[in-house]
Amino acid sequence: MxxxxxxxxxxxxxxxxxxxxxxxxxxxxxxxxxxxxxxxxxxxxxxxxxxxxxxxxxxxxxxxxxxRGLLIPSAQGSVAAYLMYWLESVAVHHLRENTHTRYAACVNRYLIPGLGKKKLAKLTAKDVRTWLNQLRTTCQCCTRRIDARRDQPHCCAAGRCCSKLLSPLTLTYLHSVLKSALEHAVREEEIPRNVARNVRTGTPRPRRFEPLTADEARRLLTASQGHRLHALFELALHTGLRKGELLGLRWEDLDLDAGTAAIRRTLQRTTAGGLTTLPTKTRASERRIALPTRCVQSLKLHHEQQEREREAAGTAWRDSEHVFTTAQGGSIDPTNLTRAFTTLLRKAGLRRIRFHDLRHSTATLLLEQGVELVVIKELLGHAHIGVTATVYAHVRLRLQRDAIDTLSTALDGPTIAETANGDGDEAPPCAALVR
Structure with missing residues (x-):
């Protein structure tokens, strides 16, 4: 041996x-x-x-x-494979159905075609920045071959590119979807860091909207007199509630004697469940608001009208317990409410706006009346006051200009009048001290 x-x-x-x-x-x-x-x-x-x-x-x-305890990245698959896993096994349990549908559209249309072939463990910030720059400068008709599928091409397939570029808001949204997916990969220890966080897309300008003026709001309310949903339009203009929050209101949420309303849920149409009652958009959206006296009176009249509709419908009545329902007691589809609102605008002779612009109109009119920004934030149910300040920055700028003009007028002082005797021996009166 x-x-x-x-x-x-x-x-x-x-x-x-x-x-x-x-x-x-x-x-x-x-x-x-x-x-x-x-x-x-x-x-x-x-x-x-x-x-x-x-x-x-x-x-x-x-x-x-x-x-030192740092795990080696284990992600050997592609970005596309991980994004599909994230959508089907992670995001589906944490997002609302409509939000998940939008995320899936972003992943399938933009993320996978642009970054899907790269290895997840080898994805760099430079790759993300290059992808965003391509989206920022490339016509989507060309990239997604939209024009080639049209019956009559009028862009790239016809030899004249329309340069249909993605908006800065869309680019920011795509970037946020990628960051969310990679952040989960970091939590699951698939990759050591989120490279998308190292890429800055800039702050896009808020979406422009055209709120109603005070005169236009009065014309809208006048035109809605006699409409079976008059109380809804009046409540929307006075409180700034979202469309889903209005349609999701139940009688148990209202205290008409105290003049308050508890906002706890929202009504949305989903692909799988149809019209579904869901929790509010955010935790801050769950709130209690005060109701104006005229809204309380309108809601009482609306309740009496609903009782008459219940008697007329008989056994066909569907008790949804909602404040605003169809003539048979069912939930109102948000799309049908939009149609009714468009018809009302036409009847009042007003320009066409979105229903959500009623919410912007409420905030704008309150700001112009000198209401504090923090009060408007609580009324609208914004998560942070920075959201309120950003969305309505143009209104605050106009109010600042009015305030400065008022101060300038005060500093000019009153016109110095001649004394009654006019002999010129007395000193001219001093202007009032501005405090």
Whole structure:
């Protein structure tokens, strides 16, 4: 029996656990060793270098990070594969159905075509920035071959590009979807950091809207007199409630004696469940608001009208417990409310606006009346006062200009009148001190 060979430690090229380093046939040097991986396991990694020293330095860096408890990225699949996993297994349980549908459209239309083929572990901030720059400067008719599918092409397929570019708001939204997906990959220890956070897209300008003036709002309310949903339009203009919040109101949410309303839910149409009652948009949206006296009176009249409709419908009545319903007691589809609102605008001779612009009209009119921004924030149910300040910055600027003009008029002082005797011996009266 041959005795075991004793090899002195000084003759070993690498100690046990330090990995191996050797030169490949193509001339490069390869170093391999075991590092910490997710699931409290160890995984063999390989690094390469032009010299033995380079390869050894890369392996030493990875093993040192592993000894500090940092996990090695395990994402070997593509960005497309992870995005589909995130949509189907993660986001679907945390997002509303409509939001999940929008996220899926962003992923399928823009993220996967632009970044899907790249390895998730090798995705860099430069890749994200290059992708955003391409979206910012490329016609979508060309990229998504929209024009080629039309019966009569009028853009790229016809030889004249329409340069239909994505808006800054859309680019910011796409960037936020990618950041959300990569943030979850970081939490699952698939990648060490979220590279999309290192890319700045800039702050887009708020979407422009045209709120109603005070005169236009009065004309709208006058035209809605006699309409079965007059109380809804009046409540929308006086409180700034969202469309879904108005349609989701139940009689149990109203205290007409105290003149208050509790906003707890919203009504939306979803692809799977149809008309569905959901919690409010955010936690801050769940609030209690005060009702104006005229809205309280309108709601009382509306309740009496609803009782008459209940008697007329008989057994066909569907008790949804909502404040605003159809003539048979069912929930009102948001699309049907939009149609009724458009018809009302036409009847009042007003320009066409969105129903959501009633909310903007409420905030604008309140600001012009000198109401504090924090009160408007609580009434509208914004999560942060910065949202209110940003959306209505143009209104605040106009109010600042009016205030400055008022101050300028005060500083000019009253016109100095001649004294009654007119002999000129007395000193002219001093202007009033401006405080």
């Amino acid at each position: 041959t005795p075991p060979r004793d090899t002195p430690a000084s003759r070993r090229s690498r100690a046990n656990g330090d990995g191996t380093v050797y030169q490949r046939k193509d001339g490069r040097w390869e170093a391999a060793g075991y590092v910490l991986a997710p699931g409290n396991t160890r995984r063999r990694v390989r690094v390469y270098g032009t010299t033995r020293k380079d390869a050894l330095a890369k392996l030493t860096e990875k093993m040192a990070a592993s000894n």
